[in-house]
Amino acid sequence: MKQLQQRHYVFIGLALVVIVTMLxxxxxxxxxxxxxxxxxxxxxxxxxGSVLLISFDHEASSLPEIKPLALALLRHAFxxxxxxxxxxxxxxxxxxxYGLMREAARxxxxxxxxDFVYLGxxxxxxxxxxxxxxxxxxxxxxxxxxxxxxxxxMLNGIENYDDLACVISVADGSLTTHWVEYGHAxxxxxxxxxxxxxxxxxYDPYLASGQIYAMVSGLRGAAxxxxxxxxxGSGARGMLAQTxxxxxxxxxxxxxxxxxxxxxxRGRG
Amino acid sequence: xxxxxxxxxLLTLAIFSFLYRDNPVYKMAESLLIGVxxxxxxxxxxxxxxxxxxxxxxxxxxxxDLLIPFGLGLLMFGRFSSKTSALSRIPxxxxxxxxxxxxxxxxxxxxxxxxxxxxxxxxxxxSGWLNVSGLVVLVGVLCTLAxxxxxxxxxxxxxxxxxxxTWFLMIFFGTxxxxxxxSRMSTLIGRVEFLLSDFLKLTN
Numbered sequence: 001m002k003q004l005q006q007r008h009y010v011f012i013g014l015a016l017v018v019i020v021t022m023l024x025x026x027x028x029x030x031x032x033x034x035x036x037x038x039x040x041x042x043x044x045x046x047x048x049g050s051v052l053l054i055s056f057d058h059e060a061s062s063l064p065e066i067k068p069l070a071l072a073l074l075r076h077a078f079x080x081x082x083x084x085x086x087x088x089x090x091x092x093x094x095x096x097x098y099g100l101m102r103e104a105a106r107x108x109x110x111x112x113x114x115d116f117v118y119l120g121x122x123x124x125x126x127x128x129x130x131x132x133x134x135x136x137x138x139x140x141x142x143x144x145x146x147x148x149x150x151x152x153x154m155l156n157g158i159e160n161y162d163d164l165a166c167v168i169s170v171a172d173g174s175l176t177t178h179w180v181e182y183g184h185a186x187x188x189x190x191x192x193x194x195x196x197x198x199x200x201x202x203y204d205p206y207l208a209s210g211q212i213y214a215m216v217s218g219l220r221g222a223a224x225x226x227x228x229x230x231x232x233g234s235g236a237r238g239m240l241a242q243t244x245x246x247x248x249x250x251x252x253x254x255x256x257x258x259x260x261x262x263x264x265x266r267g268r269g
Numbered sequence: 270x271x272x273x274x275x276x277x278x279l280l281t282l283a284i285f286s287f288l289y290r291d292n293p294v295y296k297m298a299e300s301l302l303i304g305v306x307x308x309x310x311x312x313x314x315x316x317x318x319x320x321x322x323x324x325x326x327x328x329x330x331x332x333x334d335l336l337i338p339f340g341l342g343l344l345m346f347g348r349f350s351s352k353t354s355a356l357s358r359i360p361x362x363x364x365x366x367x368x369x370x371x372x373x374x375x376x377x378x379x380x381x382x383x384x385x386x387x388x389x390x391x392x393x394x395x396s397g398w399l400n401v402s403g404l405v406v407l408v409g410v411l412c413t414l415a416x417x418x419x420x421x422x423x424x425x426x427x428x429x430x431x432x433x434x435t436w437f438l439m440i441f442f443g444t445x446x447x448x449x450x451x452s453r454m455s456t457l458i459g460r461v462e463f464l465l466s467d468f469l470k471l472t473n
Contacts, residue, residue, distance in 0.1 A: 011288045018461045023472060060306075064459020065452060091310045094317070120317040126371060142321045181379040182371075198452035201445040208406075209387030211379060218448070219455035238458040245454045 010252060017248045021241040028239050032224040035207065039192060039214035040076070040228040042166070048081040050165040051158060056088040056097030057125075057175035062196055063096055068222035068234035069194040070097075070170050074104035076229045078115070083154055085164075086118040087140070089125040089175055097170075098144055113152045120144035125178050133161055133187040161189035166213070172196040176203060180211045194221070278468030281460050409437040 032040070046052075054073070058066050077084055086101050088094040098118045105116055112118075119140040122128035131139040136158060137149040149155055157163065167189050169176040176193045184191045190213050193203055197218030206212040216225055219242055222235030283298035327335040341363060347356035388410050390403035415427060416434030423431045465471045 008289065014457075015461075018458060019465070022458070022461055022465055062456065064457075064463070065455040067459065091313045092306060094313050095309070121313050122322075123314065123318055126368070130371065140321075141326065144317065146316075146321075181375045185375055185379040185383070196452045197455060198445075198449040200448045201441065205384055205387070209383050211383055218451060219458065220451075234459065234462055237462060238455065241458045241461070242451070242454055245458075246451070249450065 013252075014245065014248060017244050018241050021244045022237070024240060026240060027236055028243060030220075030223050030227045030236065030239060032228050033221075035214060036216050036221055036224040036228065039194075039216050040225060042192070042214055043073075043076050043080060043082070046080065046082055046165055049083060051083045051085060051163060052077055053085045053087065053161075053164050053167045054097075054101075055167060055169045055171075055175075055179065056086065056093040056100075057090055057169050057179075058096070058172035058196070059090055059092040060096055061092075062172035065196050065219060066096075066170060066172055066194075067100065068219060068226070068238070069216060070100045071104055071233055072222050072225040072229065072231070072235065073168065073170070073194055073216075074101060075107065075231055075233075076225070078104055078108035078110050079229065081115075082165075084116040085136075085155070085158070086116065086144075087128075088121045089128060089178075090173075091121050091123075094121040094144070113147070114154050117152050117154055118144040119149075125175060126182055129178055129182040130186070133183065133189075136160055161187045164189060166190040166192055168192045168194060170194045171199065173199065174202060176212070177206070180206050184211055193217075197221075274467050278464060281464060281468075408433075413437050 043052075054070075054077075056070070074084070084101065086097050088097050098120075101116055101118055102112075104110075105112070110116055119136075120143060122131075122139060128139060137155070141149055143149065143152060161167070161183065167179055167183055169179050169191065171193060172195070176191070176195060176199070179191045179193075183189045191211070192213045193215045195203060195215060195217050197220070200215075200217045203212055203215055203217075207215050216222070219235050219238050222233065223239045224235075226233045226235045280298050280301070283294045286292055287295040323335055323339060326332040327339060341360040344356045344360050347353035388406055390400060390406065392400050392404055392407075394400050412430050412434035414434070415430040416423075416432075416438065418427070418431070421427060462472075466473065
């Protein structure tokens, strides 16, 4: 067997930190940020029956981070009896988005076609966003399951963005930017985002300028949202692990630097 | 236990095995991911797009105007032969022309004008206090722009302002990198949670 190298010990340490903290029953106190509260307050303020378009703009690989975010949003929206339309602008997110909507809908006894629908995937996201601004039924003549648009009772009277309260992009990449550039700028539809933490700095300028109404980001955002809606989920469960991993990485950086400077000193000597 | 959970758990472990070293189990899981992704993409594209938006309306619904995009799409296949490859330039030209026409005003509006407008904020708040956040944004933007001004040598005042710009850039890169690390950790936490709860049933 190949001898373990330095990096293997770092990985083993990291694995131990995650596993041990995930097994511990302790949950750290979470204080929701202003951005998360803004999103929560907005969904809370919507009257029953308002229609949200949730765009699953992510790939399957980011599911572990996206799932807690999306489930927190879906649970809140279903608990408020809002009508949800799901779409996907990336093919890999199509099945994931549908699965998440079904999972949350089951918990709230929501029925397909009346309380929520899933329209599926459209390629060429710019064309898809622009096309929906003109006509959603022409962009999606059928839903994901192959049922005609006009056969789904929930979609009666929904023609374009004017009939929606908000578009919420659940994204792991830069697709939310296109919602801002084409959906918000051209059709003035309100755009909000639930995004992976890696995209926060990309979307912060849009949030500051008001082009994105509200943003919830990363596992921490999911934990904050779960706290606001009073439902425990993966976000809250992962917070202790994430904090511990951050401390572990900081410790490794300090140790690495100490070793580096010590070796440098020895080299001079 | 659900067979899907068993397969997902074993494949997660197979991918994690790369942390030790490259091995056939990892290669198999990686190839499976690529294969399944491509297959899934083809099925989704066919069923959700080509059939629903093109073939059904064209051949069943009689929407003959769809012959134009259909014909342009067919021309793309011209690339398979050197004799017909020039034909593919027509749909590419349509794509680039229409794409640029749509994108340029949208980007100017959303990325440039709206962002410029958001940069210029009142330096005093309504209650008379200094708007520190607005000031930092303004100074940051001006210093960073100075760093990318290459028509004059970065010396004297311009040099000092440009140097400050590099600090703003470094802070941005550091923050972005930190968030990316955080994001990857969240992914790891998600998979470990899956392994511990769904696969191994060690937690609820």
